[in-house]
Amino acid sequence: MALPFSVAVEKRTEDVPRWMPALTSVGSVVLAFVFSALVLWLIGVNPVQVYSFFLRATFGSWAAFSDTMVKATPLILVGLACTVAFKMKLWNIGAEGQFYMGAFFASLVVLVPLLPTNSPPAVLIPAMALMGMVGGAVWGFFPGVLKARFGVNEIITTLMLNYVAILWNNFWIFDRWSDAGFQMTPTFERNSWLPRLSDYARTYPAFSGITLHLGVIFGILAAIVVWWVMQRSRWGYEIRLIGDNPQAARYAGINIARNIVLVMMFSGALAGLAGMSEISGVVHRLQERISPGYGFTGIIVAWLAKLNPFGVILVSILFGALIVAGREVQPSGIAQLIQGFVLFAVISSDVLLRYKIHIVRGADHTAAVGESA
Numbered sequence: 001m002a003l004p005f006s007v008a009v010e011k012r013t014e015d016v017p018r019w020m021p022a023l024t025s026v027g028s029v030v031l032a033f034v035f036s037a038l039v040l041w042l043i044g045v046n047p048v049q050v051y052s053f054f055l056r057a058t059f060g061s062w063a064a065f066s067d068t069m070v071k072a073t074p075l076i077l078v079g080l081a082c083t084v085a086f087k088m089k090l091w092n093i094g095a096e097g098q099f100y101m102g103a104f105f106a107s108l109v110v111l112v113p114l115l116p117t118n119s120p121p122a123v124l125i126p127a128m129a130l131m132g133m134v135g136g137a138v139w140g141f142f143p144g145v146l147k148a149r150f151g152v153n154e155i156i157t158t159l160m161l162n163y164v165a166i167l168w169n170n171f172w173i174f175d176r177w178s179d180a181g182f183q184m185t186p187t188f189e190r191n192s193w194l195p196r197l198s199d200y201a202r203t204y205p206a207f208s209g210i211t212l213h214l215g216v217i218f219g220i221l222a223a224i225v226v227w228w229v230m231q232r233s234r235w236g237y238e239i240r241l242i243g244d245n246p247q248a249a250r251y252a253g254i255n256i257a258r259n260i261v262l263v264m265m266f267s268g269a270l271a272g273l274a275g276m277s278e279i280s281g282v283v284h285r286l287q288e289r290i291s292p293g294y295g296f297t298g299i300i301v302a303w304l305a306k307l308n309p310f311g312v313i314l315v316s317i318l319f320g321a322l323i324v325a326g327r328e329v330q331p332s333g334i335a336q337l338i339q340g341f342v343l344f345a346v347i348s349s350d351v352l353l354r355y356k357i358h359i360v361r362g363a364d365h366t367a368a369v370g371e372s373a
Contacts, residue, residue, distance in 0.1 A: 010356045012326060021306040024349040029302065029318065032341035037339065050329060057328040058321035066197070066212040070282060072313075072320030074099070074291070076219030077274035078298030079305065079312040080226050081136075085267040086307055092264065094143060094158025095271040097137040097165035098296025102272025103279045104169050105135025107185065107286040110192045111177055117189055124192045128276050129218070136272020139165060144264030148257035154264070163297065173288055184287035194281035215277030219291040219313070222270055225367040227309040239263060271295065292323065300339070304346050 037047035057067045078095045106128040115127055143157035177185040197210040217332035230236040242249040242256055250256060275343035278290055297319055305311030319339070350359075364368055 006360045007357060008109040008360050011354065016353050021308075021353060022311075025304050025306055025315075025346070026354055027312070028342060028349050031345045035341045036338045040334070046290065050334060054321075054325045054329050054334075058324050060207075063209045063211075064324075066210045067324050068317060068320045069212050069216055070320070071127055071323040072316040073213075073215045073219050073281070074274040074278050074294045075298055075301055075316035075319055076216075077222055078271050078294050078346065079301035079316055080087050080219075080222050080309060081270035081274070082298050082302035083266045083305070083307045083309060083312060084226060084230075084239075084270065086264055086302055088239045088259070089145070089264050090260065090263055090267075091155045092140070092143075092158050092267050093155050093299070094161050094295070095267070095298050096291060096293070097158070097162035098139045098268040098271035099278075099291055099295050100162075100165040100169050101135040101139040101268075102132035102275030103135075103286060103290055104165075104172070104275075106132035106276035106279060107139075107177075107188075110188050111286070117191075119191065119239035121191045121193075121195075125194060125214075125280065126190060128280055129273060132272045133269040135270070136268035136270065136275065138268070139272070140264040140266075140268025141261065144261040147264070148260040151217040169286065170288060173286060177286065179285075185285045188280070192280060193284055194277065196281070213277075213281035215281040215348065218273060218277055219316075222273065223313055223354065226270075232308070235259075235262075270296075272316060297339070298320025300343050300346065304342065336351050 033051070037051070040047040040050055057064055057296060059065050079097060081095050081098065082092060097129070109124065109128045109131050114131075115124060139161060143152070143154045143161065146152035146157050147154045173183055173235045178230065194214040196213045197207040199207075201208040201210075228236075230239065232255060238249065238254050238259055242254065242259055246256060274294065275290070278294075279286055283290055301312055301315045301319055305315045322335040322339055326333075
């Protein structure tokens with residue numbers, strides 16, 4: 001029996017309304033939580049209780065919110081790294097490897113050491129940040145050159161280099177820099193740690209238990225820089241033009257090959273800074289599995305934020321909360337379930353940005369059916 005209506009899909013020919021990308025992102029998150037609640041209900045778990053505990057564990061106190069922000073910090077930087085590349089339609093899937101290489105290069109400052117171990121924090125920390133960015137930029141340079149010079153697909157090269165970076169780190173962690181045979185290096189000296197608010201608890205008792213560190217400032221400043229580059233600079237205009245219309249960019253005399261390399265290096269530098277932030281602000285050593293998949297989660301963050309640098313901050317806080325909730329909320333795996341639904345909803349929501357969907361009813365539907373017959 002035929003339905004009294006039909007669904008017509010029409011490709012958009014005009015610009016998407018400015019409010020629509022934000023609405024689809026918010027809708028994606030809401031739908032993800034609704035579907036997750038339905039799954040919880042079907043397996044006999046009260047979703048209201050689970051979500052209440054989720055909120056308490058991640059936002060219920062300053063200490064809980066601090067833990068959430070600690071997890072959000074690398075996601076902000078990695079999400080920005082993906083945002084920069086995706087703006088130019090460069091599919092950098094290598095932020096995970098760039099994160100690891102940033103951590104490795106930053107570790108060189110204190111483990112070789114490149115600077116005297118008794119150097120003040122005002123010298124060591126900027127040096128580690130710079131080296132972290134250099135390490136990530138180097139790891140973005142290789143796929144950038146291969147793409148620009150030989151047309152090699154950057155998805156393949158960046159994805160493969162993830163494993164190279166992880167194994168490279170493991171060689172040094174397991175062998176050259178191993179701490180008494182363990183899968184980690186010796187702990188860095190205190191003067192190379194990013195300051196935490198809890199370090200000032202003696203002077204300000206309210207900071208007791210607050211683990212938030214200086215890396216979050218790196219993330220906020222990076223978001224401002226990326227926004228300015230993309231929206232206010234000539235280079236940002238070139239990046240956006242190449243992403244939107246490579247033929248027009250080439251006709252305008254823009255050097256596309258050079259920009260491919262520079263954007264991949266800029267993207268890698270941001271991911272490398274995330275690696276430096278994690279080892280200096282959280283684990284205080286180079287060790288195996290310093291990332292629970294930040295580089296891959298950053299792809300979802302950038303896409304859900306619709307490549308908006310300030311949106312990346314908000315979405316990173318959400319995913320930071322999901323990471324914290326993953327170790328607190330029962331049943332285990334609910335955080336990953338929500339992430340999966342978010343990813344599915346984000347991909348699905350892109351249909352609304354590319355196509356118009358109309359519901360055809362009554363006489364129009366009858367006419368459409370007759371024409372198709």
